[in-house]
Amino acid sequence: MPAGHAGSARARTAEADGEPRAEAAEAEARAAEPEAALSLEFVLPPEAAARFGRQAAVSRWRVGRARSLPGDRIWFDTPEGTLAAQGLIVEAPARGPRRLLRIRPEAAGPWHPGQPASVLRELAADAVPEEAEGGGLAAIAAFAGREHAYRLAPPEGAVEARLLTGEIRSVAAQRPAARLTLSGAPAAVLAVARALAADLPMLPPTANLAEEGRALAAGAPARPFRQGAPDTSAATTAEEAFRHAIGHLLEVVRQCTARIAPEATPEPVHQARVALRRLRSVFRVFRRATDCAALRALDGRLREVLAVLGPARDWDVFLGGIAADVAAAFPGDRRIEALLRAAAKEREAAYAAVERMLEGAAWRMLLLDALEVLLLRPWREGAEEARREVLDAPATDFGREILDRRWTRLRRAGEDFASLTAEELHELRLDGKRLRYAAELFAPLFGPKAGRRFLRRLAALQDGLGLANDAAVARGLVARLARQGDAGRAWAVGVVEGWSVARVAADRGAAREAWDRLLRRDRFWSSD
Structure with a gap:
């Protein structure tokens, strides 16, 4: 029939x-x-x-x-x-x-x-x-x-x-x-x-x-609907800011993942990860007003996507950063060249895993489930009056509260910057990232130019601390490339590890300078 x-x-x-x-x-x-x-x-x-x-x-x-x-x-x-x-x-x-x-x-x-x-x-x-x-x-x-x-x-x-x-x-x-x-x-x-x-x-x-x-x-590429951090300037309530940010970031994730390919630049993977992290940060920022089973489940699935994208990004950063520096310092060295070929194969495997994920039905379902959460607002179901009051509160008031709390936490974590251990510097970097995502989210509410200098200084701190993190990741990556009984490979791995250690020591000073500059800047969300 x-x-x-x-x-x-x-x-x-x-x-x-x-x-x-x-x-x-x-x-x-x-x-x-x-x-x-x-x-x-x-x-x-x-x-x-x-x-x-x-x-x-x-x-x-x-x-x-x-x-x-x-x-x-x-x-x-x-x-x-x-x-x-x-x-x-x-x-x-x-x-x-x-x-x-x-x-x-x-x-x-x-x-x-x-x-x-x-x-x-x-x-x-x-x-x-x-x-x-x-x-x-x-x-x-x-x-x-x-x-x-x-x-x-x-x-x-x-x-x-x-x-x-x-x-x-x-x-x-x-x-x-x-x-x-x-x-x-x-x-x-x-x-x-x-x-x-x-x-x-x-x-x-x-x-x-x-x-x-x-x-x-x-004869040009189509222009994306959305890119970068969300613009929440038109939001009046906390819930509107939440929904504007989610819709924007879901679009950025879709745009970036559509451009991922092994032969492409590293930027699509990088920006997809940034958008996913921003999205998960939005969930955490608004959790007391929007927490529900659907959002928690969605957050867990986004974390799984980040876990697949992570290795591709790590190998991109390694090959374009420390590995390139080492290759330039040892031109023509076959041991270094062999190590980099092995790293390139790992990158290919990581990108293949990303492509399999993006071609699967589970990825399509994830995007649809995220749209359903945004459009149907399950956090409103059975919400008590106190939660509804937070959702309907002015977005600027909600933003100030979040930014004050995260700024206080960051300052306390870095009070004795000079004596911080590597682990403490890593935690400081994460606190800085949490504040940066929140500041990007709420800055448009305070005017078109609000927060620009603050965000630049916060980004400089992130860059300084991030270089040390990249070096630590690089050491872990090359350790996986070691081969039993291969003296040449062991030598090349040792060179990269030593280079990474030296880089951490050199980068700490830049991070300290960025920290001092950040502390001198007034908070854009406060009139104090």
Whole structure:
């Protein structure tokens, strides 16, 4: 039986068997035009999109026939790219009026992975939006393809699925593309997405279709939705700051992990780890207001991701740092060269483990579960009045309290800096990192320039203490490369270990200078 008739066939079978018609009626009711409380967009390979209609979830929940519609559209901008510079573009679809789209979110607005481009307003056929600043419009790119619309009725509610397949085209290039948009009640959309992602390699896109068209025409990479530390400046309550930060950082994690490859620079792995650490720091900062089983479980899974990324980053730092310095000091030494080849193989193995993780269904489920936590706010379930008061408290007041506490802890840990042991310096570095993540999180609440100097000085301390940590990690890495009975390898390992020890001694002075400068700076969050 064709999959396209699965929903109606179930209804007919129920009637033929004399069963109550309630089940079929319930499915039809769930499949009524869904209220688009949430729309999530996903990118998937064209070959995977071809399997969409045969997915078990689609066959099980589909009601009625799928509709095939023209999916063609053309994108317009001024020759100077005036609209794109503002994160906008004009789209002319095959059906319906032209419209002005926002293809990149505003910096301080709420965001989460999978948000489709937003329609700002419809335009007359030849209208030029005022945002074009007097410039004329010209076609810059187009999409040619079909859109297939499905009505799905999972138990959580009605969902509309729209699958767009075809090609993005510009004057000089073209490439295949496939996008899936799910719309409906949040719980229903997430349930369908989870069922599909168990088999299909679908992920939130790193750029929407119009931005990819613009980038293809420009011969440049698509611009990321989000990067760096979160901008919480638009948040008024503690909960808003929490949600803005989570949505931003989930997007940064998605952006960075999409660029990870053995042949790429070390930066994507590094920035993915930074974003994950920032995200886990946000969980800890807001724990007394948001602690719940779902967030604790998510935090544990993020820790597992960091454990996979860690070796790749460690080998990147070693090969680009101490190993490169040693190789420069001993040019042409075969023992050093052999050690570095062995290290490069370890790096390849570490990157292979990262790639396996990112290609698996568990990674897709993690992103969806994180989105569910953000969108459904499980920390609100059964929250007592005291917790609700914290969630609704002014974000600036909440931030001041956190920053005061972490600043006090850092100052106490470094009171007798000159006599700190290596272990105590390591703990000081961790305390500094906790304060830095919190300061990055709350600084936008105190003004666009607030905290810049404080953060620079805190970063300098982190760098000084981090070099010592890198040296300690390097010693552990090369110890793993030692081989029984290989005198040349033992000599090379010894050289690297000695180099690392000498580096720690040299770097301690820089860390002390950074510490002294940090203590001289007033706290940006305090009027004292």
